[in-house]
Amino acid sequence: AQSVTQPDIHITVSEGASLELRCNYSYGATPYLFWYVQSPGQGLQLLLKYFSGDTLVQGIKGFEAEFKRSQSSFNLRKPSVHWSDAAEYFCAVGAVFMEYGNKLVFGAGTILRVKS
């Protein structure tokens, strides 16, 4: 069964500083990997995803993530954080089941605080 670990529960960065959120996954086959963001009181918005090909993927809002198979990691990065990036970030690993859908297993989330 797949699982996801996000080691950092909270991270605080200064506005304009760079950001890296860590994600490690466990899955027996080639994973589908996702990063979602949840702002307070909101649903989850997809930031980016990896299925195959280039291991560095670009997403919305200036985010990128790098898939490293040898480390079972899919860390999220942003070169310069904006105050509006303060939110909770979820990493997820998916497994296509029965060709019908994608069962996503989520990590526990990392809360990002941005200080001015």
Place this chain on the structure above:
Amino acid sequence: DTAVSQTPKYLVTQMGNDKSIKCEQNLGHDTMYWYKQDSKKFLKIMFSYNNKELIINETVPNRFSPKSPDKAHLNLHINSLELGDSAVYFCASSPQPRAAGSTTGELFFGEGSRLTVL
């Protein structure tokens, strides 16, 4: 237009009551899901339906009964509500991974329905 919409957004009720949450998606997706987000923000899949058929049923108490009248709707009915049912329930949908033009299975989430059981 909202892609995945849930109603109600907030629900406060007493223990022992029965309540329903409705979900509709206008994305033309074949697969829909219910996820539960607990007080620690942990998201866990509960159910998944494909074209009105149940395909995932995690270890959820049978007080929870999903119903899919058509592929655009997936409702969640909860009987005999308990304090531990307090959570945010998210509906989601996804295209079939191997469908032409599919974005290969990413989930599109609604805004959530916050259920508080007193």
